Amino acid sequence: MAISLNLLQLQANPARPKFLKWNPVRPAVYFRAPARSTVVMSQITPSYWATINEDIEDHLRQVIPAKDPPAVFEPLGHFIFSAPRNSAPALCIAACELVGGRRDKAMAAATALQLIHAATYTREYPPLTAREISRAAVVDRIYGANIQLLTGDAIAPIVFEILAGSCDWSESGSERVQHVMVEMARAMGTEGWVGGQFRGLEEEATAEEVSEKTEGGLHACGGACGAILGGGSEEEIEKMRKYGKLVGMVKGLSKNVFGGKENERKREKIEEFKVLAFKVLEGFKGEKVHEIYGFLDFEGL
Amino acid sequence: MAISLNLLQLQANPARPKFLKWNPVRPAVYFRAPARSTVVMSQITPSYWATINEDIEDHLRQVIPAKDPPAVFEPLGHFIFSAPRNSAPALCIAACELVGGRRDKAMAAATALQLIHAATYTREYPPLTAREISRAAVVDRIYGANIQLLTGDAIAPIVFEILAGSCDWSESGSERVQHVMVEMARAMGTEGWVGGQFRGLEEEATAEEVSEKTEGGLHACGGACGAILGGGSEEEIEKMRKYGKLVGMVKGLSKNVFGGKENERKREKIEEFKVLAFKVLEGFKGEKVHEIYGFLDFEGL
Numbered sequence: 213m214a215i216s217l218n219l220l221q222l223q224a225n226p227a228r229p230k231f232l233k234w235n236p237v238r239p240a241v242y243f244r245a246p247a248r249s250t251v252v253m254s255q256i257t258p259s260y261w262a263t264i265n266e267d268i269e270d271h272l273r274q275v276i277p278a279k280d281p282p283a284v285f286e287p288l289g290h291f292i293f294s295a296p297r298n299s300a301p302a303l304c305i306a307a308c309e310l311v312g313g314r315r316d317k318a319m320a321a322a323t324a325l326q327l328i329h330a331a332t333y334t335r336e337y338p339p340l341t342a343r344e345i346s347r348a349a350v351v352d353r354i355y356g357a358n359i360q361l362l363t364g365d366a367i368a369p370i371v372f373e374i375l376a377g378s379c380d381w382s383e384s385g386s387e388r389v390q391h392v393m394v395e396m397a398r399a400m401g402t403e404g405w406v407g408g409q410f411r412g413l414e415e416e417a418t419a420e421e422v423s424e425k426t427e428g429g430l431h432a433c434g435g436a437c438g439a440i441l442g443g444g445s446e447e448e449i450e451k452m453r454k455y456g457k458l459v460g461m462v463k464g465l466s467k468n469v470f471g472g473k474e475n476e477r478k479r480e481k482i483e484e485f486k487v488l489a490f491k492v493l494e495g496f497k498g499e500k501v502h503e504i505y506g507f508l509d510f511e512g513l
Numbered sequence: 514m515a516i517s518l519n520l521l522q523l524q525a526n527p528a529r530p531k532f533l534k535w536n537p538v539r540p541a542v543y544f545r546a547p548a549r550s551t552v553v554m555s556q557i558t559p560s561y562w563a564t565i566n567e568d569i570e571d572h573l574r575q576v577i578p579a580k581d582p583p584a585v586f587e588p589l590g591h592f593i594f595s596a597p598r599n600s601a602p603a604l605c606i607a608a609c610e611l612v613g614g615r616r617d618k619a620m621a622a623a624t625a626l627q628l629i630h631a632a633t634y635t636r637e638y639p640p641l642t643a644r645e646i647s648r649a650a651v652v653d654r655i656y657g658a659n660i661q662l663l664t665g666d667a668i669a670p671i672v673f674e675i676l677a678g679s680c681d682w683s684e685s686g687s688e689r690v691q692h693v694m695v696e697m698a699r700a701m702g703t704e705g706w707v708g709g710q711f712r713g714l715e716e717e718a719t720a721e722e723v724s725e726k727t728e729g730g731l732h733a734c735g736g737a738c739g740a741i742l743g744g745g746s747e748e749e750i751e752k753m754r755k756y757g758k759l760v761g762m763v764k765g766l767s768k769n770v771f772g773g774k775e776n777e778r779k780r781e782k783i784e785e786f787k788v789l790a791f792k793v794l795e796g797f798k799g800e801k802v803h804e805i806y807g808f809l810d811f812e813g814l
Contacts, residue, residue: 284703284711335666361662362710365636368666369702372673376694386687393677393694397670402585406667410585413659 260503264302267315271323275374287355287363295330299463300427300434300456303507307435307452310500313442320378321392321437324371328396329430331371332405335364371396392437399433420481423464424457431460451492458489459507561804565603565623568616572624576675588656588664596631600764601728601735601757604808608736608753611801614743621679622693622738625672629697630731632672633706636665672697693738700734720775721782724765725758732761752793759790760808 276292279285301322308318355363372393379389398404408425411417435456439449462485465478486508493501577593580586602623609619656664673694680690699705709726712718736757740750763786766779787809794802 281711283715284708288703332666335662358714359711361636362707362714365633365666365669365701366703366707368669369698369707373695373698373702376691376698386691390677390687394674397674397677400666401670401674402589402667406663406670407585409663410582410660413663414584 260306261302261506264305264315265297267319268301268305268322268326269297271319272326275323276370284366287359288366290354291334291360291363292327292330292367295326295333298326298329298427298430299507300329300430300460301325302434303431303456303459303504304434304438306500306504306507307438307444307456308442309438310452310496310498310504311439311442311444311448313438313444317443318438318441320374321396321441322434324374324396325399325430325434325437327367327371327374328400328405331364331367332400332409332426334360334367336409368400371400388440388443391440395433395437395440399429404429404433419465419478420461423461427460427464428457429460431463432457435459448496451495455489455492455504458485458492461485462489462508561607562603562807565606565616566598568620569602569606569623569627570598572620573627576624577671585667588660589667591655592635592661592664593628593631593668596627596634599627599630599731600808601630601731601761602626603735604732604757604760604805605735605739607801607805607808608739608745608757609743610739611753611797611799611805612740612743612745612749614739614745618744619739619742621675622697622742623735625675625697626700626731626735626738628668628672628675629701629706632665632668633701633710633727635661635668637710669701672701689741689744692741696734696738696741700730705730705734720766720779721762724762728761728765729758730761732764733758736760749797752796756790756793756805759786759793762786763790763809 272292276289277285278289304322304325305315305318309315375389375393375396379386400406402410403425405426408422408429411425412422432453433456435452435454436449439452444452462482465482465485489508490505493504496504573593577590578586579590605623605626606616606619610616676690676694676697680687701707703711704726706727709723709730712726713723733754734757736753736755737750740753745753763783766783766786790809791806794805797805
């Protein structure tokens with residue numbers, strides 16, 4: 213029984229946006245991705261991360277449909293491409309290569325991770341699901357809250373459609389993709405990002421607890437899935453999961469560090485996690501280990 | 514690599530709700546499912562549909578976790594079990610049996626369909642994502658809008674976690690589950706329920722257009738997935754998809770038919786779809802065909 217994946221058939225053509233026909237004002241917004249310079253994650257070896265992020269960006273544009281009706285697909289494209297780039301997808305590719313896998317093996321998973329981030333980012337609409345009002349300034353307000361929430365809901369199933377269509381399921385290795393699907397479902401749901409959002413609604417929640425489940429969970433998933441798809445051993449998979457979690461928490465805590473006592477504590481935690489993350493990489497060999505260290509030298513995103 | 518599925522390990526125990534420990538007021542609400550009489554879908558052969566719905570209900574209680582933290586899993590359980598039962602899951606089982614498959618082959622998919630319905634129902638929070646304010650009266654207001662929206666987001670990944678864990682992926686037949694995942698992703702997303710919600714936000718949208726994508730899409734998915742998992746032929750799968758779509762539209766249009774000119778048109782459409790649905794079943798043989806006719810005799814739900 214042939215599985216035809218619409219998403220893959222209806223590829224967006226970045227050179228000539230299809231939406232141009234209907235609304236000449238919006239395409240510039242629709243296809244406005246963050247400048248690539250903001251996606252470079254390491255100051256030491258920009259070229260490695262830059263090539264990974266370029267490949268992910270290209271793949272994302274290939275699999276996201278630009279089709280009718282514009283009322284649905286225009287906001288879908290807008291929110292997917294205007295969401296800030298997350299570093300978990302790049303870590304997924306790097307983990308795959310670290311354990312000896314080919315980059316393309318982890319590309320669908322990396323794209324799926326960026327979509328999970330775009331979905332959660334789109335849904336975190338300030339008046340309802342985020343505590344800080346400051347976020348309101350970050351989110352583009354071209355569309356109403358109803359369209360924004362529906363679009364977030366629409367992005368999530370695409371994650372699994374892409375994963376399900378990413379391999380020939382009669383071949384060996386397809387059980388790896390099954391494993392990745394379960395990992396991704398957890399990183400999205402109550403044990404992952406949504407769980408972190410729930411925690412964030414509680415008054416006594418600390419930034420550490422929230423970032424453990426949100427950025428920590430997504431990066432842990434990225435590291436583990438990359439190692440799974442690259443054919444890593446059980447030990448390598450768990451090491452990459454742990455490394456990802458620590459890196460994700462560093463990234464989560466690094467947001468909004470300005471000064472003050474609470475921030476002093478955050479800075480200490482960040483340094484502590486960096487040391488732990490460094491230790492996790494012990495035992496890995498080859499030039500790729502140096503590349504993956506690069507994640508630790510980067511505080512922003 | 515062993516796939517341990519947390520959901521399956523942490524089974525809810527209906528006899529003694531775990532939440533009783535933390536909040537003695539809520540468990541009655543949490544475990545309040547609609548009375549089974551409301552789930553019986555056919556007046557002609559209630560026993561067939563009743564057994565299907567009982568099996569789905571049992572399976573749903575098995576796979577939905579009741580665990581810590583209660584701030585997350587209490588609303589999760591509440592919205593999943595208080596959402597009205599949809600008939601697409603039962604159609605999925607019936608389609609599987611119609612093409613000669615065993616009931617348990619389609620049970621995970623049927624459960625997943627009820628979860629898709631529960632997720633979309635939970636997210637249709639009136640002020641933002643539904644046009645009719647009347648829905649406000651239907652939805653329980655124990656939790657705030659933020660919790661309700663987050664919970665809806667949390668239900669969706671469980672759908673795919675259940676499907677991914679529903680078969681041994683090294684065995685033949687696993688490509689059927691892959692096919693079902695793609696079908697479900699579409700029934701949820703922009704081509705399905707979310708697409709219908711988008712359409713529903715537009716002023717000129719008709720009930721027919723909305724129900725084609727929402728109930729029509731979900732029942733089409735139910736019919737097709739049941740036939741896929743039951744080992745049906747390509748022709749049988751497409752027939753069940755078509756039958757499901759017509760039945761779903763009948764169910765969608767049957768909601769809120771009270772009188773008036775617009776409703777006169779709806780009634781005509783309902784009758785038209787019933788005739789078409791009847792014709793689609795031509796060619797199927799065996800006693801199960803009579804059972805599946807039963808869907809057409811039922812106007813409510």
